Amino acid sequence: MQTSPEYTRPVIGISCGDLNGIGLELIIKTVSNSRLLEICTPIIFASNKAVNFYRKSMPESNFNVQNIKDFTRINPKQVNIFNCWEEEVAITPGQLTDTGGQYAILSLTTAVQALKDGQIQGLVTAPIHKKNTHTEAFPYTGHTPYLKDTFGAKEVVMLMVASNMKVALLTEHVPVNEIAPHITKQNIVSKLKMVEESMVRDFGIDKPKIAVLGLNPHAGDEGLIGNEEENIIRPAIREFKQQGRSIVQGPFSADAFFARGYHERFDAVLAMYHDQGLIPFKSLAHGEGVNFTAGLPVVRTSPDHGTAFDIAGKNKADESSMYSAIFTCVDIIRQRMEFTENRKNPLKKVTNRLLANAVDERIDLE
Structure with a gap:
């Protein structure tokens, strides 16, 4: 993907998770925070109809959205929805249905393909339920083994991340x-x-x-x-x-x-x-935990909780972990870029460390 000054912020894909769980509610609440566009360009992999279904029950949600069908039309100043499907889909919050799992996997696989193609720089996955996603077409127990297989990683590790x-x-x-x-x-x-x-x-x-x-x-x-x-x-x-x-x-x-x-x-x-x-x-972890799949050549994070069917559709879900997952995804992308740059230029790493030490000493003196 060609980059321009507008794309200095990473493009982060967000899969919607189970349609009947709290995934889309969390996503809507998170992208309603205007600070998000200061650090990344978010793309929700779902459909405009599915997003609007939950948005109608959340009057406090406030964000500008653009619907796209190809990645050349990404708007870095708005929340983007990549329409993975156009048809009407039955959404029944709180219910474990085959439909909820089917479209969760469609969202996930579409987002992962975009990640493989370099159309997005990181992926944040909303929760899925293993019972309605584990099929012959998707023979995995969750996101981690699927991503490991898809990206050909020899081994990965589930790493739970919080500030403490x-x-x-x-x-x-x-x-x-x-x-x-x-x-x-x-x-x-x-x-x-x-x-x-x-x-x-x-x-x-x-x-x-x-x-x-x-x-x-x-x-x-x-x-x-x-x-x-x-x-x-x-x-x-x-x-x-x-x-x-x-x-x-x-x-x-x-x-x-x-x-x-x-x-x-x-x-x-x-x-x-x-x-x-x-x-x-x-x-x-004080509700801000993040699940990070270490060992992949790409960056994927997720909230540290499940589909929470018991509160789905009730506007009760706490978006703290989803918000942290996006911030962590961006932080790791930047850290990997810095790591790569330092390996190319070891002198720069030493200089940065000396500058950091000098700043620390100045702060201590002040």
């Missing part, structure tokens, strides 16, 4: 009784490498501090409550330390780790399984 913590997951949507076989030294070392790379490339942290949680209660109590910590996790940490540049510590007992606020002492935390990481994250 970042939590990565060793295993994601795995039944609890199947978690233990996935706790291997190879998997832990591999995920730690990905977390380290993401901290450096996506967040600008040169030498990150990473904490690793244990699998068992009390991190195994030195083998009294399970032996994965002694036989697998500790050896994995030792192996990674020999080849990585991060400061890595653990395994920590998960309950004490978060209860004592240790998560704020580290740049990232590697949790062993889904709920071990996401329960404390969602409890402590």
Whole structure:
């Protein structure tokens, strides 16, 4: 895509999620904030009719919109709707229907194709429901495996991001009784490498501090409550330390780790399984958590919650996480550009660091 001065702000695609969930409500509330156009050009992948269905029940929504069918007509001064379909679609807020899932996937696949083609620079995905999206045509358990497959990534990591913590997951949507076989030294070392790379490339942290949680209660109590910590996790940490540049510590007992606020002492935390990481994250992220798929060649973020059918269509959804997801997407795009530029010109990186230190010292003196 040709860039002009008007496109200095990144173009961010937003998939609509399940039509009967809170996705479109969140999107409408978020793009109603005029500050959004100061940092990016948003494109909603849905249909004008679907957006208007929810907009009618939200009288406080206030934004200028342009409908487009091709990307040459993007207006950086307005919210853009890329019409993925023209037909009338039955929208029944709060109901789990095949139609809701079908058009959620149409929105997603259209947005992803635009991302592959370079028509948009980043993607923010509204929530989908696995039960009505997992089909023969879409044989995935969620966004992450689909994006991994589509972009040919060897491995990705689900990284939950907030201002006060970042939590990565060793295993994601795995039944609890199947978690233990996935706790291997190879998997832990591999995920730690990905977390380290993401901290450096996506967040600008040169030498990150990473904490690793244990699998068992009390991190195994030195083998009294399970032996994965002694036989697998500790050896994995030792192996990674020999080849990585991060400061890595653990395994920590998960309950004490978060209860004592240790998560704020580290740049990232590697949790062993889904709920071990996401329960404390969602409890402590103050409603502004973001799901970021690290390891992809593109930038994709998402709110840290689901479709919330219980409040869909009631104008009750809190857009804080969606707003954070868009800001985080933009921040990571900019950080990756800076990372690439610094690799091309190492002297510039040193100069920027010296200038930053000088500014810090001046602030301290003042």
